[in-house]
Amino acid sequence: MSNINENEKFQKTVINWYPGHMTKTKRDIGNIISSVDVVIEVVDSRIPFSSRIPDLKKFTRDKKSIIVFNKYDLCDKTITEKWIKKYEDEGSIVITCDSKNTNDYKKIIVEVNNLMKDLNSKRIQKGLLSKKARCLVVGVPNVGKSTLINKFAGRNIAGIGNKPGVTKNMSVIKINENMDLLDTPGILWPKFDNNEIANNLASMTIIKEEILTIEEIAIHILKKLNDYYPEILKKEFGIEEYNNDEVEEYFEKISKYKNIPVNGEVDYERVSLVIVNSIKQEKIKGITFDRL
Ligand SMILES: Nc1nc2c(ncn2[C@@H]2O[C@H](COP(=O)(O)OP(=O)(O)OP(=O)(O)O)[C@@H](O)[C@H]2O)c(=O)[nH]1
Numbered sequence: 001m002s003n004i005n006e007n008e009k010f011q012k013t014v015i016n017w018y019p020g021h022m023t024k025t026k027r028d029i030g031n032i033i034s035s036v037d038v039v040i041e042v043v044d045s046r047i048p049f050s051s052r053i054p055d056l057k058k059f060t061r062d063k064k065s066i067i068v069f070n071k072y073d074l075c076d077k078t079i080t081e082k083w084i085k086k087y088e089d090e091g092s093i094v095i096t097c098d099s100k101n102t103n104d105y106k107k108i109i110v111e112v113n114n115l116m117k118d119l120n121s122k123r124i125q126k127g128l129l130s131k132k133a134r135c136l137v138v139g140v141p142n143v144g145k146s147t148l149i150n151k152f153a154g155r156n157i158a159g160i161g162n163k164p165g166v167t168k169n170m171s172v173i174k175i176n177e178n179m180d181l182l183d184t185p186g187i188l189w190p191k192f193d194n195n196e197i198a199n200n201l202a203s204m205t206i207i208k209e210e211i212l213t214i215e216e217i218a219i220h221i222l223k224k225l226n227d228y229y230p231e232i233l234k235k236e237f238g239i240e241e242y243n244n245d246e247v248e249e250y251f252e253k254i255s256k257y258k259n260i261p262v263n264g265e266v267d268y269e270r271v272s273l274v275i276v277n278s279i280k281q282e283k284i285k286g287i288t289f290d291r292l
Pocket residue numbers: 070071072073074097098099100101139140141142143144145146147148159160161162163164165166167168184185186187282
């Protein structure tokens with residue numbers, strides 16, 4: 001249980017880590033950005049703030065961009081709508097998308113074509129030929145970039161998996177005579193000085209479990225469910241409320257409710273895994289953890 005009791009201490013910790021392929025990806029993007037027409041930034045609709053890349057504009061510069069709210073099927077639509085409105089009010093183009101189960105990608109094609117019309121009409125005025133859209137798909141890990149690209153391509157060309165860091169290299173995928181897509185590995189930032197963001201990312205399997213402990217992620221999930229979705233807390237874990245003062249007690253109740261064998265002591269790691277997996281395996285839906 002030391003991890004849970006040390007949770008408070010952890011709040012002050014700055015997490016410093018950075019996989020090498022992310023540095024490389026940022027460099028690769030910098031090298032090809034001048035040839036890109038549209039940046040498609042993919043976010044997780046359940047954490048529309050935490051899953052954005054804070055310094056994206058630094059390396060995509062003034063390129064036209066679209067924000068894709070992916071995994072829209074899993075979010076709390078009422079709350080996520082508020083984020084959409086906020087970003088639209090700030091001048092962004094936002095498209096909601098369930099890449100796994102629908103053909104929502106077609107809405108992105110419409111927007112890309114609109115943006116290209118503008119660009120191509122300027123080219124034609126200058127006496128140049130119109131060009132095909134070159135779109136850079138970016139985002140943090142595991143938000144569904146490759147799944148979306150496969151929908152565009154109509155075949156499984158980009159590797160996908162329900163864990164962060166599946167795509168390791170940037171690749172160009174020809175969609176048709178009007179469009180190329182660039183798939184990129186998920187990128188993050190070198191330091192998380194905001195623990196809330198790190199925990200939100202971990203809750204949606206965007207950062208690896210090794211970076212935070214599984215207990216910490218589970219506690220974060222329980223706290224969020226307690227604050228925003230008590231009905232899910234009750235239905236999924238059999239508890240009416242959760243607070244950090246009686247962690248052991250709640251874990252024991254959840255352990256019983258979930259029929260997790262107790263060998264003398266509650267298996268905190270196993271209970272935590274069950275909690276984390278309930279989001280990962282989509283047993284829990286209709287949640288949005290970021291609030292305005
Ligand atoms: N429910 C739901 N699941 C999705 C959606 N899009 C992708 N997924 C799932 O999310 C997981 C990650 O998908 P990927 O396409 O590999 O994600 P990625 O952004 O390419 O990840 P990295 O390459 O690691 O950066 C897979 O299990 C997909 O099936 C969606 O819109 N809804």
